[in-house]
Amino acid sequence: MTKRALALLLIPFLFFYALPAQAAVEKEGRKWQDESIYFIMVDRFNNGDSSNDYEVNVKDPKAYHGGDFKGIIQQLDYIKEMGFTAIWLTPIFKNEPGGYHGYWVEDFYKVEEHFGTLEDFKKLVKEAHKRDMKVILDIVVNHTDYHHPWLNDPDKKDWFHEKKDVLNWKDQKEVENGWLFGLPDLAQENPEVKQYLIDMAKWWIKETDIDGYRLDAVKHVPKTFWKEFSKEVKSVKEDFLLIGEVWDNDPRFIAEYGKYGIDAFIDYPFYREASKTLSNIDQSMQPLYDVWLRNKTFYKNPYLLGTFLDNHDTVRFTRLALQNKQYPVTRIKMGLTYLFTAPGIPIMYYGTEIALDGGEDPDNRRLMNFRTDKEIIDYIKKLGELRNTLPSLTRGDFELLYEKNGMAVFKRTYKNETAVIAINNTSKSQKVRIDNKQLEPNKELRGLLAGDLVRGNKDGYDIILDRETAEVYVLADKSGINIPFIAVLIAIYVAFGFFLYFAKKRRKE
Structure with missing residues (x-):
């Protein structure tokens, strides 16, 4: 439950990286x-x-x-x-x-x-x-x-x-x-x-x-x-x-x-x-x-x-x-x-x-x-x-990067925005390697549906999904140390900690 709540809180910040393409659509x-x-x-x-x-x-x-x-x-x-x-x-x-x-x-x-x-x-x-x-x-x-x-x-x-x-x-x-x-x-x-x-x-x-x-x-x-x-x-x-x-x-x-x-x-x-x-x-x-x-x-x-x-x-x-x-x-x-x-x-x-x-x-x-x-x-x-x-999800091209028995990864690109859709429609957890020929290297995939994060390395990107789950990523520059973003995360965790503390205290009373 905590992970789901955190993912929802992160979505507005991650959407920031889609703004240039969105502005183009509005125009x-x-x-x-x-x-x-x-x-x-x-x-x-x-x-x-x-x-x-x-x-x-x-x-x-x-x-x-x-x-x-x-x-x-x-x-x-x-x-x-x-x-x-x-x-x-x-x-x-x-x-x-x-x-x-x-x-x-x-x-x-x-x-x-x-x-x-x-x-x-x-x-x-x-x-x-x-x-x-x-x-x-x-x-x-x-x-x-x-x-x-x-x-x-x-x-x-x-x-x-x-x-x-x-x-x-x-x-x-x-x-x-x-x-x-x-x-x-x-x-x-x-x-x-x-x-x-x-x-x-x-x-x-x-x-x-x-x-x-x-x-x-x-x-x-x-x-x-x-x-x-x-x-x-x-x-x-x-x-x-x-x-x-x-x-x-x-x-x-x-x-x-x-x-x-x-x-x-x-x-x-x-x-x-x-x-x-x-x-x-x-x-x-x-x-x-x-x-x-x-x-x-x-x-x-x-x-x-x-x-x-x-x-x-x-x-x-x-x-x-x-x-x-x-x-x-x-x-x-x-x-x-x-x-x-x-x-x-x-x-x-x-x-x-x-x-x-x-x-x-x-x-x-x-x-x-x-x-x-x-x-x-x-x-x-x-x-x-x-x-x-x-x-990219309404106007982008559509390319199948990987498929095996229900585990599929698709790519959609519109102007400067690339979305990667991973769907694990199988009965087991799956790990898929997407190489640097399929996706631009040295970037990261930021999950917007479940909050996953995949950093690219010299061999590509490793996407791991539980059975019967999906994730929608945007391809973005590696974030490195983002002080404002980390500060927001810390604030969220602190606020959540206070919430749990007072909830527990109230139950005891």
Whole structure:
């Protein structure tokens, strides 16, 4: 406990060495790749207004559970304190009965009454912006709800494709025109449909001042539509982000949509490797690095890929760890360490910070609990502070220096700042020698996550980590005898000694 407390006290002093690179970032301006996203399923997060609890039943996994905009507003500080700089919300549009998740849209211009009012949502966006946090809204343009009024409107009979489910997932025409899970498929090639959807998307930006859209079911919509959609939407607000969900394991297929105006993508190939590798122990981390090498080849800007361990469409990462007979808290720490320090925009699904369990949909959408152990939350706070302070962790290159059966060391360099990330995802303590060809010699590695210090010698740097632990270092000149720094350390130890003395004395009394 003493070592952890001391490490936390040292972090502000060690951050001093990252200031030159950080100043350069501030001068260049904040970019989307600098963000970290907290993903919220609105209905399952926090109930802040009981007046909109219509037919709420927290015991029914397919019913509304009461989460709303006011509940999110109440927890914005909680999210920001963990270091997140943006929130992504599931669709907020009025849904047909039972559409707690938001993807069965009944009215594209109305807010779902279970979540609050349009004014409530506007306040949420304003409150997020006050905290310098961005808001990304999930938007659905592929389909409507099962019983949409347009289906019975003679004037809109050509607004939908022929009723036929997707059967051959390798036939792209069928993927785009088929009804996804029986949901009525909109015909975006129809000029009226296209204009309606574009106008609707622009209206929400103008009306609420949101900062980005997460585009649902991208590959089920023609690329020609996305080209015009992206051009029109981005004309409304500068630096508006479009991040697409292309659920596919081929990065070449996903990257193709980048030619049609979509800025970023949810990285499913990364998820496939990360969920498998990081939910277990003694697994090589080479496949994760290989994903990055492929991403550099296929994407215009691979730093804009949204990386994640799980989401509302997958089994919870906690469940994967349990299936592997692993302690979920430790697995989550290892997983998030990689997520926050490797290239990409980290996206963390709500509840991960409390190791929320869950199997297949809808079990993976359980109600959030704010009265639980804070171990992971405290760890995320440290990771968030590092990511928001060290530009090398958001903009730096990415090089694998060492990997063996889960013990990995990575290097990231941005301008005059070098970060070294060491992750021991094995069942034993590990010692790794990084030679002077891999890192500049005669310096030292200052650990910012756990307070470790590694001094270089004539042979290089010896990094030693306990099992299932990680450290994030910055490369700096050897400190030598730093009188002010040592004086601060002495003061800390003396103060801590007095604290222990008086605590012991009070117990005796």
